[in-house]
Amino acid sequence: MLRPWPLQIQLNNSDKKAIYLQIADAIIEAIKLGQLREEEALPGSRKLAEIIGVNRNTVIEAYDVLLSEGWIESRSRSGTFVSKLSKNEISKSKDKPTTSEQNIIINYTIKVDDGNPDTSIAPVEELARAYRQIFKRKGKWQMMGYSSSLGLLDFREHISKMLNHLRGMQVSADEICITRGSQMAMYLIAQVLLKPNDYVIVEHPGYKKAWNTFEHAGANLLYANVDGNGIDIDQVEDYLKTHKNIKAIYVTPHHQYPTTATLSLQRRYKLIELSNQYNFTIIEDDYDYEFHYGHRPIMPISSLPNINHYAYIGTLSKVVAPSLRIGYIATDSNLITKIGELRNIIDVQGDNIMEQAVLQLMEDGTIRKHLKKAHSFYKNKRDLTADLLNTHLKGQVDYTITDGGLAIWLIPLKQIEWQTLKSKLDKEKIKFMGPERFSYLPDLQGIRFSFGSLTEQQIEEAILILKKYL
Numbered sequence: 001m002l003r004p005w006p007l008q009i010q011l012n013n014s015d016k017k018a019i020y021l022q023i024a025d026a027i028i029e030a031i032k033l034g035q036l037r038e039e040e041a042l043p044g045s046r047k048l049a050e051i052i053g054v055n056r057n058t059v060i061e062a063y064d065v066l067l068s069e070g071w072i073e074s075r076s077r078s079g080t081f082v083s084k085l086s087k088n089e090i091s092k093s094k095d096k097p098t099t100s101e102q103n104i105i106i107n108y109t110i111k112v113d114d115g116n117p118d119t120s121i122a123p124v125e126e127l128a129r130a131y132r133q134i135f136k137r138k139g140k141w142q143m144m145g146y147s148s149s150l151g152l153l154d155f156r157e158h159i160s161k162m163l164n165h166l167r168g169m170q171v172s173a174d175e176i177c178i179t180r181g182s183q184m185a186m187y188l189i190a191q192v193l194l195k196p197n198d199y200v201i202v203e204h205p206g207y208k209k210a211w212n213t214f215e216h217a218g219a220n221l222l223y224a225n226v227d228g229n230g231i232d233i234d235q236v237e238d239y240l241k242t243h244k245n246i247k248a249i250y251v252t253p254h255h256q257y258p259t260t261a262t263l264s265l266q267r268r269y270k271l272i273e274l275s276n277q278y279n280f281t282i283i284e285d286d287y288d289y290e291f292h293y294g295h296r297p298i299m300p301i302s303s304l305p306n307i308n309h310y311a312y313i314g315t316l317s318k319v320v321a322p323s324l325r326i327g328y329i330a331t332d333s334n335l336i337t338k339i340g341e342l343r344n345i346i347d348v349q350g351d352n353i354m355e356q357a358v359l360q361l362m363e364d365g366t367i368r369k370h371l372k373k374a375h376s377f378y379k380n381k382r383d384l385t386a387d388l389l390n391t392h393l394k395g396q397v398d399y400t401i402t403d404g405g406l407a408i409w410l411i412p413l414k415q416i417e418w419q420t421l422k423s424k425l426d427k428e429k430i431k432f433m434g435p436e437r438f439s440y441l442p443d444l445q446g447i448r449f450s451f452g453s454l455t456e457q458q459i460e461e462a463i464l465i466l467k468k469y470l
Contacts, residue, residue: 007026007027007030007035007036009022009023009026009027009052010026011023011052011054019054019058020058020059020061020062020065021062021065023052023054023058023059023062024062024063024065024066027042027062027066027071027072028066028069028071031071031082036082037082038082038083038084039081039082039084040081040082041079041080041081042063042072042079042080042081042082044079044080045059045060045063045215046059056216057212057216060212063080064208064436065436067436067440068418068419068434068435068436069419070083070419071083074440074441106426106429106431107429108429108430108431109429109430110429110430110431110454110458110461110462111430111431112430112431112432112433112448112449112450112454112462113433113450113452113453114257114258114407114433114437114448114450115257115288115318115405115406115407115448115450115452116318116406116450116452116453117318117319117374117378117406117452117453118377118378118452118453118454119453121370121373121374121377122320122370123320123361123366123367123370124320126361126366127320127324127357127358127361130356130357130358130360130361131353131354131357133360134353134356134357134360135353148340149177149340149341149343149344149347149348150174150176150177150178150336150339150340150343151176151177151178151179151328151350151355152178152350152352152355152356152359153173154356154359155178155355155356155358155359156173156174156176156177156178156328157173158359158362158363159173159176159178159314159328159330160172160173160175160176160330162362163312163314163330167289167299167300167303168299168300168303169300169302169303169312169330170303171330174333174336175330175331175332175333175336176328176329176330176336177328177329177336177339177340177343178326178327178328178350178355179326179327179328179329179343179350180325180326180327180347180350180351181315181317181325181326181327182285182287182313182314182315182317182327183209183213183327184325184327184347185313185315185327185328185329186209186210186213186283186285186313187213187216188329188339188342188343189283189311189313189329189331189335189339190213190214190216190217190219191217191342192335192338192339192342193217193247193248193281193311193335194214194217194218194219194247194248195217195218195219195247196217196218196219197218197219197220197245198218198219198220198245198246198247198248199219199220199221199222199239199243199245199246199247200214200219200220200221200222200246200247200248200249200250201221201222201223201224201236201239201246201248201249201250202214202221202222202223202224202249202250203223203224203226203230203231203250203251203252203256203257204223204224204225204226204439205226205258205259205435205438205439205444205446206223206226206250206252206256206257206258206438206439207250207252207257207258207285207438208437208438208439210250210285214248214250219247222239222243222246224236224239226256226259226261227261228261228400229261229262229263229264229267230251230253230256230261230262230263230264230267231249231251231253231256231263231267231271233267233270233271233274236249236271236274237270237274240274240278240280246278246280247280247281248280248281248282248283248311249271249275249280249281249282249283250283250285251263251271251282251283251284251285251301252284252285252286252287253268253284253286253298253300253301254286254287254288254289254297254298254300254404254405255288255402255404255405255407257285257287257438258407258409258433258437258438258446258448259409259446260400260402260405260407260408260409261400261402261409262298262402263301268301268304269304271301272301272304272306272307275307275308275309275310276306276307276308276309279309280309281309281310281311281335282301282302282307282309282310282311283310283311283313284300284301284302284310284311284312284313285313286300286312286313286314287313287315287318288318288404288405288406289314290318290319290371290374291318291374291375291378291404291405291406292375292403292404293375293378293379293382293403293404294403294404297404300312302330309332310331310332311329311330311331311335312329312330312331313327313328313329314327314328314330315327315328316328316358318406319367319370319371319374320358320367320370324354324358326350326351326354326355326358378406378451378452381451381452381454381456381459382401382408382451384451384456384459384460385408385449385451385459385463386401386408388459388460388463389408389410389449389463392463392464392467393410393463393466393467393470395413396412396413396414396467396470397410397411397412397413397447397466397470398410398411398413399411406450406451406452406453407448407449407450407451407452408448408449408451409446409447409448409449410446410447410448410449410466411445411446411447412445412447412470414470415445416445416470418434418435418443418444421469421470422434424469425465425469428465430461430462430465432447432448432449433447433448433450447466449462449463
């Protein structure tokens with residue numbers, strides 16, 4: 001049983017150090033001083049947030065830092081505990097700055113992100129021009145009033161036609177909600193779909209921001225492993241047989257995040273069969289559908305026949321630029337009505353002018369031309385990355401070159417200790433996403449190498465540095 005929390009964590013809002021890092025370093029100091037002992041249970045993120053008086057996501061970020069640095073460990077269905085550290089290990093660490101402190105001062109020259117596009121080729125000028133034109137039009141006062149909380153009807157109609165013609169779906173404009181990015185879409189779905197103590201099955205490794213969103217709605221997570229064919233459908237079925245309140249499954253089937261695996265057709269149909277049998281919703285995050293270099297992309301699960309319970313999430317942020325916060329949800333009319341009602345409470349409407357500007361670029365062919373250019377641009381980067389991996393890391397990592405996406409999942413052939421590797425990479429001023437980005441298990445063996453936003457020179461330099469230390 002968790003005893004009363006023994007610490008008084010003092011936060012300084014005027015400190016340049018982020019609040020979550022202040023929390024993490026306060027816990028580290030307590031472990032060093034013996035105020036928190038080995039194997040001692042820590043409060044859940046929600047409880048600790050209440051005690052300290054901060055947002056729960058701030059505590060989650062602090063715990064992520066502690067997990068990645070090895071100070072605490074997460075045990076399935078048991079909670080979070082102080083790691084086993086010998087007195088010698090603790091004394092060695094006393095005079096060393098923590099990794100969180102080092103992150104503040106490191107000026108990385110190369111940042112390998114989790115799959116952002118290259119903003120240098122984005123049609124930013126065309127978008128800005130369209131935005132200005134629409135804003136200056138006569139009768140602009142008409143667009144200054146509130147519109148539907150689901151988004152502009154013309155824009156939703158265009159999205160529905162695109163989904164029907166290019167992605168094989170069958171949706172109408174009334175079954176679409178435009179959102180401020182895919183993260184908002186996730187939040188809206190979670191809030192209207194989930195209740196406290198419901199269960200959501202998620203991929204592992206996976207997208208932790210989605211996990212946090214579901215937990216914020218009060219749901220519990222069940223982790224299903226991922227292999228070369230996507231989520232383990234047998235494990236999903238086992239969960240369904242043993243848990244009664246499973247309301248949803250969250251998947252990234254086109255290019256699984258972070259491993260890039262594509263969910264096989266057999267598993268897609270089995271997932272729909274299970275969804276209909278057990279009455280749970282398939283939340284499909286199709287975050288990088290546009291980036292496909294083969295003959296044609298795999299159609300979404302939401303396009304397959306006989307699917308009854310689905311919520312499809314798409315985004316335009318990766319098509320134009322990450323700072324363009326426009327996403328969308330496609331789902332049945334009942335769920336979309338509830339989403340619209342919630343959207344109306346928290347955000348009466350989206351950015352009408354930006355929606356019209358993007359719509360103009362879609363209708364005049366600018367987006368189509370950009371995507372054609374982007375396909376060639378990113379395919380060349382992918383092929384360069386594949387050649388460099390084959391030249392420099394063959395025999396050191398295992399990987400599969402996918403036919404789409406902006407990243408490649410590297411699996412070291414020998415066991416690596418992430419914090420040791422990270423320290424070496426930090427000295428080279430290169431930043432990779434560690435296992436804490438995709439998992440609560442600090443020993444996850446995998447590196448997401450995202451080439452989209454890197455220059456060719458940076459891709460080669462990053463691979464050569466990995467070769468040096470793997």
